[in-house]
Amino acid sequence: MEQVANQVIFFLLSAIIVVCSIMAVTSRRILRAATYLLFVLFATAGYYFQLDYHFLGAVQVTIYAGGILVLFVFAILLTSKLGEKSDRISSRKRAWGLLAAVLGAAICGYTLLTHDFFPSQFAQGGELDMKTVGHALMGMDKYQYLLPFEAISVLLLACIIGGIMIARKR
Amino acid sequence: MIYYVVVSTLMFFAGVYGFVTRHNLLAILISLELMLNAVDINFVVFNRYLFPGQLEGFFFTLFAVAIAAAETAIAIAIIINIYRNIRNINVDNVDKMKY
Amino acid sequence: MEYSYIILLLPMLMFITLGLCGHKMSHRTAGLLGTSGLFIITILSYIVAAQYFMQPRVDGIYPTVTPYHFEWLRFTEWLHIDLGIMLDPISVMMLVVITTVSSMVHLYSLGYMHGEVGFQRYYAFLSLFTFSMLGLVVATNIFQMYIFWELVGVSSYLLIGFYYTRQSAVAASKKAFIVTRFADLGFLLGILLLSYYTKTFDFATLTSGDVSLVGTTEGKTFLGISVASWAMALVFMGGAGKSAMFPLHIWLPDAMEGPTPVSALIHAATMVVAGVFLVARLFPVYVTTPEVLTFITVIGAVTALYAAVVACVQTDIKRVLAFSTISQIAFMMVALGVTTEMNGHGALGYMASMFHLFTHAMFKALLFLGAGAIIHAVHSNEMSEMGGLRKYMPITHITFLIACLAIAGIPPFSGFFSKDEILAAAFEKSAFWGVWMSLVAGLTAFYMFRLYFNIFWGKEAHHEHTPHEAPKTMSIPLVFLALVTCFAGFIPFGHFVTASGLSYTIHLNWTVAATSICIAVVAIALATWLYMKPNDKPARMAESLSSLHRWAYHRFYIDEVYMFVTHKIIFRYISTPIAWFDRHVVDGTMNLMATLTQSASYHIRGLQSGRLQSYAVVFLLGAMIIAAIVLYCI
């Protein structure tokens, strides 16, 4: 019973992801594209929860759906008047894009399907408790991530300063 | 397990299509986000299915999300600036760096 | 004999002093310096000649003495150029001839060139010419002769082009130099061929017979003719160019553009005989290749006749004398050509040509200097402006008459003895040549006396001022040369100079002598009949054979042929196409490559079109292709 419910949820989420991403990419109104992106983000968060990565799902929801999307909406509102329809895409460009995407999908799909991954041991309920996550984050020895963590912090700082610098009124 | 990866591939290539065909810089940014998320899914799925013990995939995605946030902030700042200079953010007009 | 190097060194020093600081000196000092230098050399060469011919004969011949000899430049281990002095009968004789004529010319030019601008430069070039001519004559090896050969060519270029403001003089000097240079090319190739096979440059080894050219080249032939005769023919070509033989004679008539004393020195006595001297010097080698000797005889005979015919119709007195020089030199060449073997009776031709060279130098110089005095008095070269000058210029008249008699071959004078010997040698060889040369001798007598009567007899041409006798400095050389012409005939030449060196007593073979005298007398009578008193007979005769007259006057249009070949063919159809080819084709390819790279880079630039998305597409396609390759192909 449990299995079936998971299957259903999974199918539901993947449907949302696929449909919304295509819609986000092809819709002509920019704001609508943003909303479709929102749905895709939520669906990915759903995936994480389904794979028992609750912390990651939470992070995804807060940062992506919360932060980045809000930024997007601000940018959209600032740069383009509401309801303005972006012009038709020239067929030649679209053809190139389609060709590239489809070709890529075909190659990746083919490799994925033919490549025999070694057996996956899906340990059910391998919940990741926060303590281990915290230790790994702060640890110094081999598989621990203190250095990337600090690097990320420096990067974020730089981004903040960069953002301010760019947006400064000349 | 395969389905996760198939879905993420589709998502990725939708992002690619969007990136290549849209005129609006923000739309490009959106498709970029799509691609990033597709990659995150992949990481998580591989970590979960193939390497349950380790945490590389997990942390990788964590950091990827953080960096994506920073990157989008900067991108949007730049876009706004471009908008401020040339009053529209159509990607074909941004070709000052041509030759 | 020891101080013979002074004979060479002094003219060189004169040239350098006059050349470098000449323009500081006044005309008088430069002239006196030059002439005194020449007189010292003349006396020295007389002493050397006396000493040389006084020394005891070693088994019948005078030993060749080489007082000085040092290696100048080494090529391979056996080929090396040395500079030195070699005295043997012909070179001593030539020493005497050159120095006498040159000193006479120097003395004469004091008067003739008086008041000319560039007087010192003239004397500098004269001493350069004398230096190179002397160097050529006393050369110990063939390369040294080639060195001085070129120096003689250059000094004649400088002297002919002395009046460089006149365009015709410049063109004449250029033509002279290029024609002789072309002949020198043949000479150089001849030397290279000769030295390659005989492995030496020295005359001593070449002529001593221990190295036989024919021996080492027996098998090899080139275009059917054996290499030995090729070598000797090419060497003769060098001589032919310098002595203005038939194909290469065009420069001599134009060389009259130079001052007359220069023509006297260069184009009468010394330079033109260089070719004869060359053949005489290498004569033992020539004897081994008989077909070259016949070739020389043919060329000589053709030139003699051609020049004699053309001389009969020329109006410019210097052109007449020029053609007569060509014809006389051809006489000497024929004399050399007809000699068959080294000693005994066959060697008469060699001795005769040397004797003729000696006497011809004297009276031809006299003729030219006389002509110079006449031109100086009348200020024009054309015969039409002359006539009846015998009253105004007695000394020149008498000396000119003596010279004409000598060249015509009238007994007491030297011309008779030497020309008679040549005719005897010609008859010796074959009657055909004998008759041919007597005909030419007759023609010579005819045109000489035509010239004589036109100048000194005939009607009085009007003059602004009466023509005055030449000043003393000009008439002394005339008198001296006239005396020499009278007595030179009696010198027992056979005693001194023969092919093999053994003394040979000249016995006049009376039949040939008689025929040549009566031919000369008949020709003179014809000339007197036509030209003595002013009448229209020569004009009427000219119409009768008008085409021949016109052709002969224009030297059978050979000049035009040369001009056509050099200007049209070489300049128009070889040089300009090459220049065009270089400018367009070779240059074109270089420029083409430049424009190609530029256009290619222009197209490539199109890719960086600034359109962001095209970058992305290209990037993605590239990535995918690489992925495909990596995954599936490798």
Next chain:
Amino acid sequence: MNFLSLFVLIPLLMMAGLALSRNMKQIRTVAVIGSSLQLVFAFIVLFMFLGERAAGNTAEMLFVADTVWYAPLGIHYTVGVDGVSVAMLLLSAIVVFAGVFASWKIDPLPKEFFLWLILLSIGVFGFFISINLFTMFMYYEIALIPMYLLIGVWGSGNKTYSAMKLTLMLMGGSALLLIGILGIYFHSSADGNLTMNILEIAKNNAIPHEMQYYLFPLTFVGFGVLGAMFPFHTWSPDGHASAPTAVSMLHAGVLMKLGGYGCFRVAMYLMPWATTELSWIFLILTGISVVYGAFSACVQTDLKYINAYSSVSHCGLVLFALLMWNTTAMTGAVLQMLSHGLMTALFFALIGMIYGRTHTRDIREMGGLMKIMPFLSVAYVIAGLASLGLPGLSGFVAEMTVFVGSFQWDDTFRRVFTIVACTSIVITAVYILRVVGKLLYGKVQNEHHRELTDAAWFERLSAITLIVGVAAIGMAPGWISNLISDSMSVISERILQYI
């Protein structure tokens, strides 16, 4: 680093001195002192070399000094001199000395002009003293690069086009050369310790035959481009025509000799087998360039073009003689390099002076200069006669050695080409006399030429140094031809053993 590197040090000091000097007078004094010092030093080296040879030291290269420069790549700075390079150093010192005086009144930016000129001379001097492939190539490049600036800035006529063309073609040549040198380096020794030093490479003799088959044409053409071989000579007329006097003097006088020197020092000395195999192609090319240059000089109207084409013809003769392998011909080639170097420098100096006065180089517009400028005209006639091959001047000595040397082969192929080369003396006579006749003799073409001044003292000095050089070689060639033939016999023996 031994005293030979002084050759490079003196110019460096000169450049330093120039950098400090302010007004024109100081620039001139520094330049004069430097170049005369260089000339004196060249003579000292010559006499020391002769002394050394007299003392019986028969080592091929004298005063050899080797210092490691960059160990990992095995790059050494090896310096050494043999008979030929001593003669060439002397030539370059004389031409630089004359060049300094010929560019006395150079107007825009004189200091920079002299700086670049001396950098050019460093390249030349360095090239002649180095016997290591790397240092040779380095100095070769140093000699090329200033050319662009010197012609581009101080030139005349369409100078940018010709500067660009000259530098690009020479760079193309040196690119080929680089490939060749690397090829040689990697095959330089069988047992693995690779070396750039020419002497060792020659001793090891380890370059396999099929490699030689490729490397020889590369190096030969690489140097041939600079030596104005037939198809690659087009840079020479344009380059020299628009270069300022001193630069074209230095370039035609010395740089083109770098090509010839490099050809036999690198291409033929290190790859004797390939020389015997492939020389016939280059023989044809150089044979053509001898006659080709002479003929096209006959119809040029611009003075500098005539001299440039005559340089093509003479340099063609140099390469032609080199390909004849035997000692006499190769000595003749070096003699021709020396004599042509001095003659062309003299020609370009005089043409520069005439151009400085009449501001036109077209011989149709000028005439009768003999009366107006006697000294220049007499010097021009002497230069013409020297290049014509008048005995007593250097042209004759060089050409005769070349012709006698190349006549020693009696196979018809070489004999035909020798005869073709010999005819060049007639064609040279034609175009030299054509120019002398049109330019110096005859009537004065346009009137205002009448009040032109004759040569000033510095121009006289420059012309006289070169004339003395030409006459010295011409009058007494014995000492210099023996000096050269000793070192050339080593090279020709290496080649002749493969016949």
